[in-house]
Amino acid sequence: xxxxxxxxxxxxxxIVKIENEQNLQVTFCKxxxxxFKKASELCxxxxxxxxxxxxxxxxxxxxxxxxxxxxxxxxxSIDSSNLLLEAHRKINVQHLNxxxxxxxxxxxxxxxxxxxxxxQRKVGETRHRWEAPIKELNLEQLEQxxxxxxxxxxxxxxxxxxxxxxxxxxxxxxGQLNPYGIDLFGINAREISPSVFY
Amino acid sequence: xxxxxxxxxxxxxxIVKIENEQNLQVTFCKxxxxxFKKASELCxxxxxxxxxxxxxxxxxxxxxxxxxxxxxxxxxSIDSSNLLLEAHRKINVQHLNxxxxxxxxxxxxxxxxxxxxxxQRKVGETRHRWEAPIKELNLEQLEQxxxxxxxxxxxxxxxxxxxxxxxxxxxxxxGQLNPYGIDLFGINAREISPSVFY
DNA sequence: ATCTCTATTTTTAGTTC
DNA sequence: TGAACTAAAAATAGAGA
Numbered sequence: 389x390x391x392x393x394x395x396x397x398x399x400x401x402x403i404v405k406i407e408n409e410q411n412l413q414v415t416f417c418k419x420x421x422x423x424f425k426k427a428s429e430l431c432x433x434x435x436x437x438x439x440x441x442x443x444x445x446x447x448x449x450x451x452x453x454x455x456x457x458x459x460x461x462x463x464x465s466i467d468s469s470n471l472l473l474e475a476h477r478k479i480n481v482q483h484l485n486x487x488x489x490x491x492x493x494x495x496x497x498x499x500x501x502x503x504x505x506x507x508q509r510k511v512g513e514t515r516h517r518w519e520a521p522i523k524e525l526n527l528e529q530l531e532q533x534x535x536x537x538x539x540x541x542x543x544x545x546x547x548x549x550x551x552x553x554x555x556x557x558x559x560x561x562x563g564q565l566n567p568y569g570i571d572l573f574g575i576n577a578r579e580i581s582p583s584v585f586y
Numbered sequence: 587x588x589x590x591x592x593x594x595x596x597x598x599x600x601i602v603k604i605e606n607e608q609n610l611q612v613t614f615c616k617x618x619x620x621x622f623k624k625a626s627e628l629c630x631x632x633x634x635x636x637x638x639x640x641x642x643x644x645x646x647x648x649x650x651x652x653x654x655x656x657x658x659x660x661x662x663s664i665d666s667s668n669l670l671l672e673a674h675r676k677i678n679v680q681h682l683n684x685x686x687x688x689x690x691x692x693x694x695x696x697x698x699x700x701x702x703x704x705x706q707r708k709v710g711e712t713r714h715r716w717e718a719p720i721k722e723l724n725l726e727q728l729e730q731x732x733x734x735x736x737x738x739x740x741x742x743x744x745x746x747x748x749x750x751x752x753x754x755x756x757x758x759x760x761g762q763l764n765p766y767g768i769d770l771f772g773i774n775a776r777e778i779s780p781s782v783f784y
Numbered sequence: 785a786t787c788t789c790t791a792t793t794t795t796t797a798g799t800t801c
Numbered sequence: 802t803g804a805a806c807t808a809a810a811a812a813t814a815g816a817g818a
Contacts, residue, residue, distance in 0.1 A: 397808025398797045403630050411797085416632040417803095418796060423624050425795095426812095430621055432601050434614040595791020597814050609814085615785070616813060623812090 406412040430436060604610040628634060 393808075395799055395807045395809095396797080398795080398810050399808095400810065401631075401797070403627050405633055406631050412632055414803095415797080416628070416634065419624070419628045419631065420634075422795065423621070423628055426617070426621050426624055429601050430614070430617045433604050433617065434610055435603055436614060436618075591791070593790045593792090593814090593816065595814075596793050596812080597791095598793065599814070611785075613814080620812060 406415055604613055
């Protein structure tokens with residue numbers, strides 16, 4: 389019996405910019421989630437720190453679809469300028485906020501752990517003399533990164549408001565609007581072994 | 587003829603912290619490079635922006651091996667404190683510098699492109715009215731991120747100097763020293779289509 | 785640490801539902 | 802859109818030099 393193959397399976401592709409907009413969207417979606425999964429796994433497996441920021445935008449047609457869908461879900465009572473504002477806020481900033489909150493919780497946890505380490509050191513463990521500076525360096529770096537992300541988020545918000553404000557004076561040009569999306573992924577420092585801090 | 591398998595091939599593993607130090611190192615190495623490759627591919631394929639920071643440290647035994655190897659390659663004429671300084675600088679900061687230079691070149695290119703866009707806009711292309719703010723937002727964010735990275739690099743350097751200085755007064759404790767490595771990967775903004783900027 | 789090698793697992797391109 | 806499917810491509814665990 390001859391078995392007809394149902395699909396051609398995964399095809400080899402060159403790593404060059406995808407020109408077909410449809411393919412690009414699908415590939416972005418798949419590889420984007422794949423990348424975050426890999427990053428997450430690296431963190432978990434090796435206890436390393438990974439900060440990953442992916443920024444992208446959608447082409448106008450799919451943007452319209454998203455906005456349309458959002459509008460159809462929103463009560464009509466909200467006035468239209470507010471509606472657009474909220475739509476963009478939700479689409480662009482909500483996820484960012486969520487991720488950032490998680491990230492900040494990680495930082496808090498690490499900060500506490502850093503303090504504990506500091507206290508332990510005061511007890512007189514000379515064995516740990518090299519750990520503390522690196523620990524602190526690490527925290528410092530992470531906090532700077534965190535601050536940069538906060539700043540970035542602030543800018544996203546204010547720029548979005550600006551854009552949407554301009555836009556509200558110009559309804560009908562929706563196709564030219566570019567929603568902006570940012571995903572964040574952050575994992576904190578961790579011990580590799582009781583005597584090697586990270 | 588019975589074919590004896592040479593290896594068991596890839597084995598399924600749970601995504602939990604690897605406790606065996608040796609396995610951890612190898613896995614980190616493999617997955618670290620795999621992650622950067624994936625990030626690079628996502629950028630190229632979809633023209634998205636990705637910033638990836640991976641920070642990790644080595645356990646003491648392999649650290650000794652690295653330092654030993656470095657020392658055996660270095661002319662004996664250099665005095666030992668300088669030697670250690672240089673060793674750590676090379677190991678920890680060189681790659682960072684290289685990556686950062688590439689990153690900065692990308693930023694420069696993008697900044698120029700942003701200016702060109704600005705000039706074009708002044709010519710009177712109303713069609714592009716939404717592109718510029720997002721372009722600028724993007725650049726601004728990227729520059730902030732870049733600044734954060736520069737700051738981070740500065741801290742790595744100064745902390746390393748501090749650690750190495752302390753260490754040079756305390757030879758014989760090499761096993762407690764934790765080299766610190768940071769890899770950076772950054773890709774710039776790009777057009778998705780002539781009318782959608784990123 | 786890296787590189788190699790192999791046999792698997794995992795990811796994903798293309799398609800269909 | 803978007804989730805599910807398939808089969809091929811790609812990544813990688815384990816072992817080695």
